[in-house]
Amino acid sequence: MSEATQKVDAPDELPEELIAEHGLSPDEYARIRKELGRTPTLTELGIVSVMWSEHCSYKSSRIWLKTLPTDGPQVIQGPGENAGVVDLGDGDAAVFKMESHNHPSYIEPYQGAATGVGGIMRDVFTMGARPVANMNALRFGSPEHSKTRHLVSGVVSGIGDYGNCMGVPTIGGETNFDARYDGNILVNAMCVGLLKSDRIFKSAARGVGLPVVYVGSKTGRDGIHGATMASAEFDDASAEKRPTVQVGDPFTEKLLLEACLELMAEDVIIGIQDMGAAGLTSSSVEMADKGGVGIELDLDKVPCREEAMTAYEMMLSESQERMLMVLKPGAEPQAEAIFKKWELDFAVIGITTDTGRFVIKHQGAVEADLPLSALADGAPVYERPWVPKEPQVAPKEVPAADGPLSSLEALMGTSNLCSKRWIYEQYDHMVMADTVARPGGDAGVVRVHGTNKGVAVSCDVTPRYCAGDAFEGAKQAVAECWRNLTSVGADPLAITDCMNFGNPERPEIMGEFVAAVKGMGEACTALSFPVVSGNVSLYNETNGVAIPPTPAIGGVGLIPDVAKMAHLALAHDGDVLVVVGKTKGHLHQSRYQEWISGKLEGPPPSVDLDAERKAGDFVRGLIRDGTVTAVHDVSDGGLLVAIAEMALAGDRGVALDADIGDLPAHRFWFGEDQARYVVAVPSTGVEALIAAAAEADLPALTLGTVGGDSLSLGAEPPLPLATLRSTYEQWLPDYMDGGREQ
Amino acid sequence: MKARITITLKPGVLDPQGKAIEGALHALGFGGVDDVRQGKYIEVEIGESDPDRAKAEVERMCEELLANTVIENYSYELEAA
């Protein structure tokens, strides 16, 4: 079947509305016509539209993403495959990626979030890795918005049900509430897997005449146009797009995982690719394109769940839990036996060819015959116009509230600083019995099974900083992620990202994107923290109002020996707290500013990457040589919030007596200056630590002494931990219960 | 009045539960079984005796809470207490 002897039965002309509905611009359509020398069939139009959608083609972002640093001695696989791969030594490697499922989660939070988690895990096990840790980065609208509670509840249970059923621990994440996400929530899911570095599977279908095999679930009419939907701006009519929601089946995915890993242990797979966005179309195009071959599919062979599915529907279906593989010839029976054992569909649906064409046959007709070069590499690339944002002028001083401790108490009971326990307790974070740092700390850590090496994972971005200044904000996101990994004692290795932005056709949005990429690039270079995989989600806006630029960063680090891991919980009375790094008292765009003035304005804190590196390397050294008994980086809410989190985690109070110099107390305790860590050290070690810091040219200041059951500071009445804990722990459960009692 | 509400997945929507039950029934020897679909059944006592108002109330409940109308349909019967 390698020759397409039949002709395509193309229509004379396609209606303009149909072309527009497929999200193709008149120019893009003209390109297709020219490429084909004729009008495309409906199936061809569908195929081109999904391949050229923003989601699959990265047409607005590609030229910028290319500027990111992606190399390093630790990098085994950079961007371009289903996930990135970094070296963990001893032949072990970590595979990871983050992906967005924003639009589907807004429309149907449970299924949208669940299928997002399913999709990212497939990306990871497609590479031959067993997923060992999931993370999730969530941005919801304001708690007061009428939809927020429903969205939180659905998204969290969707993520939980899928990951829990798969038996992959969800070891952390982040959660923000901000009115700027009211109409466009963000659900970014990350997965980390482990494999042996000489057993990495890729997607290229190298070789002609090879069987193309479909495995997993059957194809239904799920999510047709999902990929184009993910690239379309919302409007009030988007409720109409509802039936495109996909339903996840984590049980089938668990079987698919086990079946794929079992087959991967044999030497029969040439290329493998999961069917994600744009399902069969994008998986087969990518495999053929990367392998430099043509591909021909016989859709009569595709396992279908519904009757009378057309070629168009099969090619665009986004049914979940499916994979495409190219096998060594003759290996089909061996592979089929494994998939049958796991009660999954298995079908040879096509063959690789030497024609360089993408040929789709169905019921005796040729439904599509397209040059592969036009679909993948030939997809449009735009250098969209962009304008830089006006620099923010610092508004007047942020006013001070009464006392730091009473401010702290109030702050710890706000939606953004409160405990996220209500969320992470719905996620099985211990399954696989290798979770050595559970959610609630700076980074989650899982052991490499059977060793004492640990893989640390953290997800970070501070959208309010990015809204103030996308360049500094993106730098900060990378730096905070690096810092969180450092705080547990890990060597940060590399990142994945999820670039969530508004409509790139608006120059100011494109300007934010460009600034964020530049900021990320600068930070990644300075911290030797390259980008190995990622995802872009654009058009996150409703009725012309965009989300704040949200470049979510997911980082992975290595702890050579988990016995030398650090944690934020204060561990011994009498230890002394020391802040490493300079405290300048930057309050613009801070949680304190938001709380005291109801506004977020001004420039975000700037990020001095040299200082970050110096402070981080220093603190990591303290952890490795066992000098410190607890470590926490300083981020949202500033120093006092960091100290409070350490106190609550260890259930030990602190008597604070820092010499704050000339800084007003509220700036000292709540400023969000970067490149800082709070460490706890036995009192006998304080002097040496301060001296070592001076040696390393790092500011270090003692803050107080661990002990008791409250936080005390100056003349203010001490704040009992029990009071603080209930404020901190109760906000989210009370909020979520509010729906019942209103 | 008592409302008996049945909530089913819209045609074409994947039903993992139904699929798994079908597999289990086959394994138990019910070979001829096909097209298994699982839904929900909910009984509600409503403090409304006027049939028209009861109807309106049950529909509002289904739309607002009981059914996920993105992927589910619902039907119901009313029965006087």
Next chain:
Amino acid sequence: MKARITITLKPGVLDPQGKAIEGALHALGFGGVDDVRQGKYIEVEIGESDPDRAKAEVERMCEELLANTVIENYSYELEAA
């Protein structure tokens, strides 16, 4: 034939789902709602056209798998294809 099976909790058996739905309905302003019970609804196509044999088959399915007869009751209707 098609069997429409309804599985409900026996009276006296705790129903956490029903209770939660009731609470949510109250919160949504459906004040008069009471006694909410959640059950399952399962549709099965059976390859059997004789009503008696179909009946026997459906009952066996329910007893063996679909219902946990320790806590659940079942009822069903048959409909010719």
Next chain:
Amino acid sequence: MKAAVVVFPGSNCDRDAKTVLTQVTGKAPAMVWHGDAELPEADLIVLPGGFSYGDYLRSGAMAAHSPIMREVIARAKAGTPVLGICNGFQVLTETGLLPGVLMRNRSLRFICKDVRLKVERNDTIYTRSYEAGEIVTIPIAHKDGNYFADDETLARVEGEGLVAFRYVSESGGLDDDANPNGSQHNIAGLYNERGNVLGMMPHPERLAEPALGGTDGAKIFTSLLEALH
């Protein structure tokens, strides 16, 4: 001690069970696929946690009808120790080897966290390494762990001392706050009359090593090793 771990489609704590059994007994257990007709000779059969068949229909229901379960039931009736953890407990109640059912948690949410358990007795093969009445920490991770039985069954279970573990507060109190899922009488684990079958919602295999945050779970396995040796 020779153990066998039954693997159902959707089991996901089978490897964790294997790890702890290997650590404690020094011998890797036999991993038995649910579809196998043969169950190897074993001193202990473990039904691991996870989501057999996705927990679709009712948790544990479809696994309970797996061909291998006929053999497990026969062995249990003949006195072989059978330990069901989490999903394994749900399978045991579905087969009728243990009374009652595990319903959806009172909160309707999945809950993963460490809980405090009271070890009701230490005169069983599963608990001889514990003190009677000892309060231990073991994690739970489930959505359907809300134990329910009718009054008569409950009275029998209590009367015969079949409760293995109860959810308690730090100080051992049986208050409602310490009950994570709404279980009757705070029941977290249950024996059969003969004492050879134990079903428990908490996951002892997850806290059996200091690096994971505790070792209270290991004593179930050391007890078995001692008893079955």
